[in-house]
Amino acid sequence: MIVRIMGEGQIEVAAADIGVLNDLDGELEAAIQTGDESVFRVRLHALLDKVREVGKSLPDNSLEPSELILPPSDASMEEVREMLGDEGLIPG
Template sequence: MIVRILNEGQWTLDDEAFAALNAHDEEIESAVESGDETRLTSALTALLDEVRRVGTVVPDDSLADSDLILPDAEATLAEVREWLADNTSGEGLIPG
């Protein structure tokens, strides 16, 4: 699966990587529900760091559609809340 981090780039991730990403995703959802911007930034940073750690960078000159798009670490509480609301599956930022 190809994951894009807004304003940064793309990474290819194996399906096995998503279990760890889901734990961070749950923390993001919890931070949004509680309205805790500091906690959201911390959880979002941890999620993006995990994508970078386990993923393989897709070269900039490669034309590949993203299967999943994530906000950057500077996303606000309001932006992530809207992002989650747009996800009709109710699965947070990470599917599954």
């Protein structure tokens, strides 16, 4: 799966790693629902850090279609809320 982190580029993530990313996505959603800015910030960074950790960065000149688009690390809670779909940022 190709994931784009806005402002950073694309990362290829193996299907086997999607479960852990979904767990982190759920924690991020919970922080947004409670409106806790400090927990939101920690959860957003944890999700993005895990994507970077388990994924493989694609070259900057690669133009693969992104299956998921994640917000940048400095996104506001409202910006992330607007990006959430019915299944969070990471469906599944």
